[in-house]
Amino acid sequence: MINDETKKKLDMMGMHALVEALEVQEKESLYKSMTFDERLNASVDHAYQIKYNEKVKGLIRRAHFRYPQASVEDIYYSKRELDKDQIMTLITNSYIDSYKNVLIVGFTGSGKTFLSNCLGKAACRDGISTRYIRIPDLFVQLEEAELKRGRNKLINKFANCPLLILDEWLINSMSEQEIEFIFELIERRYQNKSTIFCTQFKIESWHNRLGGGVHADAIMDRIIHNSVTINAGDVNMREVTSNMNKE
Template sequence: MSGIDVETKRKLREMGVGSLADAFEAQDDLLTLGISFEERVKLVVDDAHATFTHGKVEGLIRRAGLRYPNADLRRLDLLEQRGLDRGVIAQLGTCAFIERQQNVVFQGFTGSGKSYLGSALAKQACQHRYRAHYIRMPDLEESWAAARDKPGGKEKWLRKFASFTLLVIDDSCEASHESLLC
């Protein structure tokens, strides 16, 4: 099965399932020897679906504009020293608060990791296939000021930000903008 012909591969790609063609090509005939046709197809579809899902999640993460794209809720350092509860962090990681339409607010001193935590939470939402966006408050204010003076700008701005399932608004100021915006 792994040796599908050029025309079949072309048709699969034309239908937008190139990952399925790649999964067929990647199958090892020796490892799948003795496996039924149905099981081989199931393995190929599972591989193609995993590739598809990974691509979707990576795209969501890239478009979220995270301040810390490598942030991860599982790698939070010094949870107890920062006053963070492992149980609360684990619960946030399920993204159930999104389904319940609840807000989450992180507060703490400058440098306590709120921006990292917001990025990690937004990334986790993307991994659950939610559309998230990270923006600094000064940038949000600036985009609103630019939009409100344009015809239809307010409505377009509101539609844009309403389209995100999770919106992380960071009140921190970067050093380069601190004196101008904060």
């Protein structure tokens, strides 16, 4: 049994998780028959799990997900066009390692945001910093940043996270200023970060919705050619979920 002074020293070294692990061992009789090495290994495993859980919780909190409780296990596949094998591959986060984008396309209510949050949480569980934001909210921040001459700071904020989820992509027409901002953001992330785009608009319509000019060309070129597309289909998941809750 370790004394209070030793526990205090461990706490001062930032090893509270190890203290907690040792305290668990003191209370559980099954550890008494273990060798020193076995108890040490068990303590380290316990402490590691505590630190890991704390890190993941922090990443999820800072991601600002729309659905922080979203889970891959809860994805509904029945009667949908979702490719389960594709989803299972994506949650390994290999697309992030290769800096690929993910384009989630589907009708209103088809569960695009939920899917994106599931992928985002899978990234968080791998220790990958993630950020979720709706495009309308991003442009509100842009407007505020322009007033404070903080445009570059805003770009840095969203350009540097390994996984960025842009929801409601192209939901509204963009001003020239907004299109230029999106170009700068996508350019900064090109070939070194991954971005998930959630949209109800088919990819072939994106160019026109981005203004149809040279910025549209450049944005499309950087998004499309290294991407994976998820067809979320046309099943209204809000209606499905509502009916399931009534049963």
